[in-house]
Amino acid sequence: MPLRTGVSRSRRGCLTCKIRRVKCDEEKPTCCRCRSTGRKCDGYASPSSGTPRQSSELRIVQYTSQVSEPIRMSVFPSFHQPLAGCDYRALEFFHFQTVSCFGAKAGDFLLRAAYQDATVRVAAAALGSLHRAFVRDGGGPAVAPSGLTRYALQQYSSAIHLALNRIPVTEGQSTDSILIMCVLFFCFESLHGHFRNAVQHGIAGLRILRQREERFLKEGIRLPPSIVRLMFVTIENQMLEIDWQSYLPVSIQSTLLSPSKLPPLNLEDTPTLDQLSDSFQFCYNQYLKLLYLSQNLESVELVQILQQNEAYYAQVRQHMHAWSVKFDAFLAAHVQTNQSEADRVTINHLKMWRKVMDIFVNIDGSTSEGGLDRFASDFGAILCLAEDLIDSSSRTPASRSKPSAKVQPSQQRPNTLPTILPKPGSSSLSPSPPPSSSSSLSSSSFFVVSLGLVPLLWIIATSCRHSQIRHRAIDLMSRSRRREGVWDSALFSTLARKVVTLEEEAAGFAQGAMYEPADLPVSARTSAVAGEFCEGRQGKVKFFRNGTKLYEEVIQW
Known part of the structure; x- marks a missing residue:
């Protein structure tokens, strides 16, 4: 040496x-x-x-010949910590595979944070090790935790302890590291299948972020980096989708559920694809939050918030229209350009979610009363794009280098968009129909913390009453082996199948019968599915028809 x-x-x-x-x-x-x-x-x-060492280039340097011996990982000049083999492999997997789950910009930011902050590095090692176990074990529940999982849980416990030692943050100290750790903890618990704990970490981070925003407006203190805010937009949207209000103390509901007072990102005249993605996230987050509040008026404060933000609601819609115009201009300007796989994926995501937005804006009535019945062809187009994205992710690795683990890591997508859709059972976005022939999907498990496809497929299956479309969506969900934050394809395909079975039995359809939306009477439709994550890997689900609860079930995954 x-x-x-x-x-x-x-x-x-x-x-x-x-x-x-x-x-x-x-x-x-x-x-x-x-x-x-x-x-x-x-x-x-x-x-x-x-x-x-003056080069800032990201690299891995191993100074010994045996991985079982202490090793050096040098990614930044300031990082010279000797590592045991398990630590090295966990951080190596985080470096080459896990950061890709967040998208390019967020992944680079988290990687730099992990190697500059020892506390964040422990959380990164925990997440990298659990991600490696998730890929190797297929994402299913482990009866007996593997060595990788045990090591990950030990590191996670250490990271929690270190994070608690940093709270409360004293005057002048930055909360950036705490916010980053909340993101990593959210992902860890999501990968572990403990979705209730994941939501609690998300709430903790959002509270800190909202406090920082309030102090910025009142005192002019520095805001967290914009990429941190983008990551929390992703997390917040997921929690809006699962009705996170039930997990919030009443005392802070109006604070966290109200739209941010910060203005959305302004687009340049000729924005880049990354800028279009970022702008879409912020604008649509505010739009979705206003819609959510309009369906959950349970306090005087929330009513007042809605009254104060009616003008802003119209403004958000204008911003979305302006965004759509610039997106079309971008597509027209780059129609002859040879697109990278990463850009192609991002563009298809934006196309898909814009179409969903159009459906949502133009819906007449609720989803259970036929409001989405006229959008079958739109659902079909969205579902075709979804299958293409899933198939391409199973064919093309997006990791930073050749995987060092013997296990082939899941393929990652480069975009950083959030998953967006309204709560099930409300006037909602409905996903899309089935594509043609299905290609074989990858057997490896896929984890991502960006724009997800499982929420889309869930809405298609439960809100689109075209038999071929909804069954194809369920089939695609069940085969794709994806976990997108708290959205798990196996879990939600099972729930979607229950919803479809309830409706088909109530309508008197034979098993495998073909039908169109007009054939399924409103009286047979499931109007809502209300779920709540419980401790561990289980939850409670209630199925409703015309406002009446059909039954309640405890599910495990």
Whole structure:
């Protein structure tokens, strides 16, 4: 191992003290300063070579021949921590595979944060290890946790402890690291299948973010990086979809459920595809939140919020129209351009969600009363795009390099859009119909924290009353093995099949019968499916018809 030469001052303190910029007592194997404050001492840097590392290029450097021995991972010049084999493999998987689940910009941001902040790095190791286990084990429940899962849970517990030591944040300290850890914890619990815990982490992060926004407006303090806000738009949209109001204390409902007072991103005259994606996220997040509030008026505060934001509601619709015009201009300007696979995927996502938006804006009546019946052809177009995206993700890896694990990681998508749709049973967006012949889907499990397809397929299956369309959506969900945050394809395909079976039996259809929306009477339609995540991997689901509860069921996954 090369020796360090030409040192002009002592650099022998532990990594944790260096990051905190405090004097280290240099006691070994762990320093007294870290132990006395309850922090995890990250150890001491081994001697480095005389050649200064000035390149900021992301890379992995292994200084020993055996992975079972302590190794060095050098991705940034300041990171020289010796790593055991399990730590190395977890961070390696996070580096090459997990960050791709967030999209290109968010992934790069999280990668840099993980290697600059020792506390975030522990959370990243936990998530990387659990993601590796998820891919290897097929995403299903593990009867006996594997070694990877046990290690991931240990790291997760350590990361929670480290995060708690940073709260409350003192005056002048940044909450950026806490927000990043909330994102990683949300993803960890989603991968683990403990969706209620994931929602709680999302709520914690959103509370901190909203407090930062309020202080920015009142005191002018710095906002978190825009990419952090984008990641929380994704998380917030997922929680709007699952009716997260039931998980919120009443005292903070009006604060978190009200639209942000920050203006949406302004688009340039000739925006890039990334700028179009970002603008879509913020504008549509506000649009969806206003729709959500209009269906959940349970306090005087919420009514007042709606009255105050009627003008803004119209403004958001104008912004969406302006966005659509610029998106069309972008497509026209790049029609002859050779698109990368990443750009093609992003464009198809935007096409799909714009069509959903058009359906949602033009709906007449509720979804259970036939309001979506006239959009069958639109559903079909959306479903074709969804199948194309799922098939392409199973064919084309989007990781940063060749996977180092023996397990082939799931394919990742490069875009950073959120998953968006209204709650089931409300006037809603309905997804799309079936494509032609189905190609074989990848057997590997797919995890992503960006614009999802499972919510679309769920809405298609439960709200579109065309037999071929809805059954194709269910089939695609059940075969795709996707977990998109708290949306799990296996779980929601099972629930969708129950909804369709209830409706077909109530209408007197024989099994496998073909029918169109006009053939399914309103009296046979399921008007709502209300679910609640419970502790662990289980939840309660209630099925309603015309406002009357049909039955309640406890499900496990």
